[in-house]
Amino acid sequence: MISCLLARPGRSVVKISHDVSSMRFYASASKAFSTPKTRNIGIIAHIDAGKTTTTERMLYYAGVTKRLGDIDDGDTVMDYLKAERERGITINSAAITFGWKDHRLNLIDTPGHVDFTMEVERSVRVLDGAVTILDGVAGVEAQTETVWRQADRYSLPRLAFVNKLDRTGGAFGRTVQEIWKKLQARPLVTQLPCYYDDATRKGCLAAVIDVVDMKVLEWTSDDGHSWTATALTKDAPTYDEAVLARTALVETLAEMDEAIVDVFFDQADGDHMQVPAVAIKDAIRRVTLDNKAVPVLCGSAFKNIGVQPLLDAIVDYLPSPLDRPAALATINDQRTQLMIPLKENASLCALAFKVTHDPRRGPMVYVKVYAGKLAQRATLFNTTTRSKERANKLLQMYAKDVEEIPAIEAGNIGVIVGLKHTRTGDTLVMANDRQAVKTNLQLGHIDIPSPAFFAAIEPHSVSDEPAVEEALQHLTREDPSLKVWTDEDSGQRLISGMGELHLEIVKDRLINDFKCKADMGKMRISYRESCQADGLATYQYDKEILGKRARASVTVSISSNLDQETLDDNEDKGWASESGNLFKIDLGQFGNEENHQDGAGEGCLSTDEIYQAVHTGLMSGFARGAVLGFPLTRVKVRVSNLEFYGPETTAGAISASVSHAVHQALSSASPNLLEPMMEVVTEVHEADIGHVVADLSGTRRGHVLSMESTLDENRDLDNATEVQHRIKAHVPLSSMLGYSSGLRSLTGGSGSFSMRVIGYGEMGKDRERAVVNEMKGW
Numbered sequence: 001m002i003s004c005l006l007a008r009p010g011r012s013v014v015k016i017s018h019d020v021s022s023m024r025f026y027a028s029a030s031k032a033f034s035t036p037k038t039r040n041i042g043i044i045a046h047i048d049a050g051k052t053t054t055t056e057r058m059l060y061y062a063g064v065t066k067r068l069g070d071i072d073d074g075d076t077v078m079d080y081l082k083a084e085r086e087r088g089i090t091i092n093s094a095a096i097t098f099g100w101k102d103h104r105l106n107l108i109d110t111p112g113h114v115d116f117t118m119e120v121e122r123s124v125r126v127l128d129g130a131v132t133i134l135d136g137v138a139g140v141e142a143q144t145e146t147v148w149r150q151a152d153r154y155s156l157p158r159l160a161f162v163n164k165l166d167r168t169g170g171a172f173g174r175t176v177q178e179i180w181k182k183l184q185a186r187p188l189v190t191q192l193p194c195y196y197d198d199a200t201r202k203g204c205l206a207a208v209i210d211v212v213d214m215k216v217l218e219w220t221s222d223d224g225h226s227w228t229a230t231a232l233t234k235d236a237p238t239y240d241e242a243v244l245a246r247t248a249l250v251e252t253l254a255e256m257d258e259a260i261v262d263v264f265f266d267q268a269d270g271d272h273m274q275v276p277a278v279a280i281k282d283a284i285r286r287v288t289l290d291n292k293a294v295p296v297l298c299g300s301a302f303k304n305i306g307v308q309p310l311l312d313a314i315v316d317y318l319p320s321p322l323d324r325p326a327a328l329a330t331i332n333d334q335r336t337q338l339m340i341p342l343k344e345n346a347s348l349c350a351l352a353f354k355v356t357h358d359p360r361r362g363p364m365v366y367v368k369v370y371a372g373k374l375a376q377r378a379t380l381f382n383t384t385t386r387s388k389e390r391a392n393k394l395l396q397m398y399a400k401d402v403e404e405i406p407a408i409e410a411g412n413i414g415v416i417v418g419l420k421h422t423r424t425g426d427t428l429v430m431a432n433d434r435q436a437v438k439t440n441l442q443l444g445h446i447d448i449p450s451p452a453f454f455a456a457i458e459p460h461s462v463s464d465e466p467a468v469e470e471a472l473q474h475l476t477r478e479d480p481s482l483k484v485w486t487d488e489d490s491g492q493r494l495i496s497g498m499g500e501l502h503l504e505i506v507k508d509r510l511i512n513d514f515k516c517k518a519d520m521g522k523m524r525i526s527y528r529e530s531c532q533a534d535g536l537a538t539y540q541y542d543k544e545i546l547g548k549r550a551r552a553s554v555t556v557s558i559s560s561n562l563d564q565e566t567l568d569d570n571e572d573k574g575w576a577s578e579s580g581n582l583f584k585i586d587l588g589q590f591g592n593e594e595n596h597q598d599g600a601g602e603g604c605l606s607t608d609e610i611y612q613a614v615h616t617g618l619m620s621g622f623a624r625g626a627v628l629g630f631p632l633t634r635v636k637v638r639v640s641n642l643e644f645y646g647p648e649t650t651a652g653a654i655s656a657s658v659s660h661a662v663h664q665a666l667s668s669a670s671p672n673l674l675e676p677m678m679e680v681v682t683e684v685h686e687a688d689i690g691h692v693v694a695d696l697s698g699t700r701r702g703h704v705l706s707m708e709s710t711l712d713e714n715r716d717l718d719n720a721t722e723v724q725h726r727i728k729a730h731v732p733l734s735s736m737l738g739y740s741s742g743l744r745s746l747t748g749g750s751g752s753f754s755m756r757v758i759g760y761g762e763m764g765k766d767r768e769r770a771v772v773n774e775m776k777g778w
């Protein structure tokens with residue numbers, strides 16, 4: 001345990017200026033800061049780690065807000081949706097711009113709950129760096145690992161802030177070890193927590209030691225505005241620990257950075273304490289930008305300790321957009337890859353990464369400009385929807401407040417008002433950029449995970465239907481992980497989402513934000529369907545539409561792919577994969593004259609169009625299983641013997657034939673239901689482990705895969721009760737309903753868990769029958 005006596009006489013105090021008004025940052029900001037002085041930063045972490053509390057402090061110290069927002073009082077700037085304030089959680093990634101030390105910070109506070117992982121994914125891809133907030137008591141929690149991996153995918157340089165060190169059980173050393181062990185990242189300890197040692201306040205967090213500058217940082221006003229940085233003298237009780245930490249920091253940097261080795265020998269005579277702070281900071285910046293290491297800071301956002309140095313570290317260690325690799329785009333329908341270097345005097349290339357609906361302004365599209373300059377009133381072209389759009393107004397966001405700006409430059413994030421059709425994930429270029437329009441330039445799309453739950457949306461009356469429909473359109477445009485469709489049997493409108501909380505929020509927003517008169521039915525699991533045997537069907541399509549006769553015939557064979565043969569196993573034999581299914585379209589006979597009887601197809605449909613029509617039919621066949629109409633997965637389908645007659649046989653007729661043939665083949669192949677299987681990672685104290693394992697493997701029908709303790713040899717025995725055990729299990733989603741409250745009662749509120757869909761498993765005939773009966777209301 002690090003401790004120090006703060007009341008030491010004769011120390012040299014450096015007073016740091018905290019004039020709030022000088023940091024106020026609104027209208028002039030967008031002009032005053034160049035790209036190298038921009039930081040597009042996300043705050044990512046497990047639920048409740050303190051992301052919003054930390055962000056609120058940042059805004060206060062930067063002068064954006066005049067009072068400290070409090071999660072527990074429901075008055076934060078960042079969590080401004082009613083649903084967020086009521087629940088005390090972040091749902092929407094709020095974006096805010098503010099100034100700090102002559103830099104512009106575009107900050108996005110992301111949600112920590114597993115149901116909103118998509119929201120994190122959307123933000124992470126446009127960020128240049130991230131701050132990971134860790135709960136210093138719980139350490140590296142399960143969802144932190146998930147968001148860390150998301151950030152890994154985009155090679156985002158990161159900082160870690162070990163928060164909540166004011167709480168009993170706060171363990172800085174253990175959390176740093178977990179960064180190494182669980183996140184496989186190299187921690188660079190740049191600060192140490194410092195605790196009171198006197199009788200009345202023993203163990204309370206007093207200050208932070210900066211081991212780079214060798215200073216004690218103390219906060220001297222209740223709101224954390226005033227703070228002092230005092231040189232750490234040799235007689236201070238924490239001096240020796242600070243020397244050890246600085247030595248370790250320089251040694252670690254020397255393993256990764258040659259420049260610091262030169263400074264160490266040439267300027268510091270091989271003495272770790274003589275290495276200038278500025279050289280250490282430069283080395284930290286280099287290894288952080290190269291993703292070789294993660295600087296670690298500490299404090300307590302709630303107690304207003306450590307937030308200003310964290311802001312300094314964002315400026316000092318995280319990248320500007322110019323430090324990041326060029327963005328990757330594709331042209332010619334994703335066949336060719338292209339680099340988009342960040343340049344202002346280049347053709348515009350921007351990505352819409354988020355859409356929200358503002359009742360007054362209409363749709364607000366958040367964009368990151370990767371190249372060029374987006375000017376107000378520009379006529380844009382959306383290469384994803386292939387439509388023209390006009391950017392009526394450009395805004396800079398200060399959470400829910402806004403400032404109108406004339407342009408968004410390359411590397412910056414802003415909001416466009418006036419786009420009618422743009423959705424999350426779309427690429428925007430200038431409408432007069434003929435090359436980009438012609439080649440269909442696209443910045444990579446975001447993978448949307450399969451939805452796990454769905455529910456019926458029931459307007460109170462027929463007259464309420466249009467308003468509900470409009471609200472659903474807004475919601476799905478904002479959030480691509482929501483899907484709305486109509487059940488063919490019941491005619492009900494259904495909506496699916498990532499989890500129970502996700503759909504609960506949709507219901508809340510329909511009623512409270514969009515003022516719709518509607519109910520949401522019971523939440524149900526989004527099953528998948530497959531087959532257990534082989535099936536074969538030849539479908540004859542023969543229809544007269546407006547006096548024209550269209551005829552086609554196609555054969556489909558289907559078999560189960562429960563063994564999950566991969567595309568790699570089959571690719572060389574002409575198989576392709578989509579939505580977890582394998583398919584092969586035998587195009588051989590299309591070129592054969594005798595199959596184009598009566599001259600059909602000749603001059604009407606090209607081979608490409610025929611292939612596309614068959615593909616569309618297959619996808620429509622895959623969308624609806626034969627048991628309850630859930631999408632198909634893990635089937636292997638082959639399409640052959642396509643024949644069609646007469647020029648009246650359109651692509652639509654071919655697609656319909658294929659889709660019907662899939663359905664017929666499936667019906668004869670012993671169709672069955674599959675249920676979503678979850679990988680559940682639960683973290684509990686030692687005392688609760690027995691109940692939690694018994695619950696997972698008994699009542700919840702799970703299969704426990706591993707149990708691992710976060711205990712290590714160097715642990716602090718004082719914190720033994722806080723040692724966590726991590727249980728990994730595979731559990732059917734249907735057994736995980738209400739697990740949050742179940743785990744809370746089993747662990748007295750101390751357990752936490754995260755889960756994700758890992759696939760779909762067979763569920764046994766009895767359970768399948770019960771599900772079918774329930775769904776059909778039998």
Ligand SMILES: Nc1nc2c(ncn2[C@@H]2O[C@H](COP(=O)(O)OP(=O)(O)OP(=O)(O)O)[C@@H](O)[C@H]2O)c(=O)[nH]1
Pocket residue numbers: 045046047048049050051052053054071072088089090091110111112113163164165166167299300301302303
């Ligand atoms: N003791 C203590 N409590 C804290 C600290 N930081 C945050 N909290 C409390 O922890 C709880 C969660 O804080 P949030 O800031 O909402 O956490 P979050 O990570 O934004 O949570 P989500 O947005 O829901 O993922 C609140 O009750 C905060 O008051 C801290 O440094 N010390």
